[in-house]
Amino acid sequence: MIILIITCNIVVYIAVMINLWKSDVHQSHKKYRIRATVALPFMVGLVWIVMASIMAPVPIISLVGWYLFYIIIPSQGFILFIFLILLDKDTRFKWLELLGIKQGFILFIFLILLDKDTRFKWLELLGIKKKTA
Structure with missing residues (x-):
């Protein structure tokens, strides 16, 4: 079941990246593309890949998986906050306006x-x- 979820996430990620980098809409927005490329794995389930490595029969791979899991899970929301709110000028100013800052x-x-x-x-x-x- 986990393999199916990981496969679907990878297929979705690749399809979105192909669409994003080939699209004429965002040709001049290289920063937008880079941000989307970095933020998207956190949205489509990078954690599932890490979970698969935790269940690996090789102890060193499992250990690395646990370390990655403990790093990625707590930082996932923070990374999305940075990429989707702080780095997006319009969204950032809307939040500042909403908060009265x-x-x-x-x-x-x-x-x-x-x-x-x-x-x-x-x-x-x-x-x-x-x-x-």
């Missing part, structure tokens, strides 16, 4: 967290000195 606030947080020079300037303004090595 201003876009400027998010930009401010990203500037502080991601830009090293800006982060150090803000820390100095707040009276927190950076550590010197």
Whole structure:
């Protein structure tokens, strides 16, 4: 039964990827295609393939399967959240609007967290000195 489910998932994944990469609709959207290629296995049942490896008679394959299972299962929802909401500009702004969060606030947080020079300037303004090595 598991083999049938895995086979169906692989067939669906391949069919969607062929359709996605050959389609003229998204020819200019390479980022969209890459995101879909990465996110889709989590939607069509990557877990089933891992479950099949857990049941393998070879102990090392089973052990690797268990490790992958413990990594994939908890991160599955988070990965879908990142690929389907955070990386999609329209959806992200709709959620921010729904939650009542201003876009400027998010930009401010990203500037502080991601830009090293800006982060150090803000820390100095707040009276927190950076550590010197």
